[in-house]
Amino acid sequence: MTARTFSVGTLTYDKRGLWLVFFWLMWNDFSITLLEQVTRLTDILMRDRGASYTLIATFGTAGGILGMWINPVFSTWSDRLRTRFGRRRPFLLIATPLFAVSLCAIAFMPDLYHFLMRFDMAAAILNRIPVNGEVLFIGIASIISGMFNGVVLAIFSYYYWDVVPEIVLGRFNSLAKIITVLAGMVWGFFVVGYAEHHTKAVYIGVSVFCLSVYLLSVWRVKEGG
Numbered sequence: 001m002t003a004r005t006f007s008v009g010t011l012t013y014d015k016r017g018l019w020l021v022f023f024w025l026m027w028n029d030f031s032i033t034l035l036e037q038v039t040r041l042t043d044i045l046m047r048d049r050g051a052s053y054t055l056i057a058t059f060g061t062a063g064g065i066l067g068m069w070i071n072p073v074f075s076t077w078s079d080r081l082r083t084r085f086g087r088r089r090p091f092l093l094i095a096t097p098l099f100a101v102s103l104c105a106i107a108f109m110p111d112l113y114h115f116l117m118r119f120d121m122a123a124a125i126l127n128r129i130p131v132n133g134e135v136l137f138i139g140i141a142s143i144i145s146g147m148f149n150g151v152v153l154a155i156f157s158y159y160y161w162d163v164v165p166e167i168v169l170g171r172f173n174s175l176a177k178i179i180t181v182l183a184g185m186v187w188g189f190f191v192v193g194y195a196e197h198h199t200k201a202v203y204i205g206v207s208v209f210c211l212s213v214y215l216l217s218v219w220r221v222k223e224g225g
Contacts, residue, residue, distance in 0.1 A: 006165040009224035024217040029176045031210035033183035038206045042142045051135040059139035063146045070150035086223030088159040099148035100211035107203040109137035
């Protein structure tokens with residue numbers, strides 16, 4: 001009696017191989033949830049520096065307008081790309097480190113602002129902008145980070161369809177929901193308590209963890225030909 005196999009495109013898994021794919025991709029969902037929690041801290045950083053809800057919403061709207069083209073452009077581009085690494089993985093290998101670095105940078109934007117204010121020319125320019133400098137820098141960094149995140153999320157959405165057999169997508173999505181809840185619990189019980197007094201450490205720690213998970217899972221889960 002032959003063992004049951006599961007196929008998607010040119011990929012074929014036995015049960016052990018399928019569970020290994022689930023294992024690595026579930027870590028991605030765990031990471032995505034942590035990253036979503038960290039990005040919510042950005043609004044708190046801006047509020048602590050006197051930003052109004054209107055200003056915070058303005059940055060969010062600007063990011064949305066700039067980011068709305070990301071999915072159609074990059075998903076179509078990745079559909080047509082053919083490399084020896086696959087069609088989705090090259091985008092992930094480039095965009096994921098950029099996202100991690102830009103996310104970490106958000107926590108350091110106030111320091112960058114005060115460093116630039118030491119220079120007369122930079123101070124003269126920044127003082128003319130009718131927005132708190134720290135808030136401005138945090139907002140710009142969050143927009144840039146959000147754009148890289150948009151690329152990562154867009155590509156991963158299709159990457160899942162490329163490597164998970166359609167017959168088990170329901171089970172995959174069910175497990176992903178459970179992992180999302182577990183990640184929220186980890187954030188609530190073990191991480192968020194450090195956010196107020198160790199903000200930079202939280203940004204760096206989560207970013208490095210998620211970068212490692214993303215790159216490792218992309219390396220371990222191959223695309224079909």
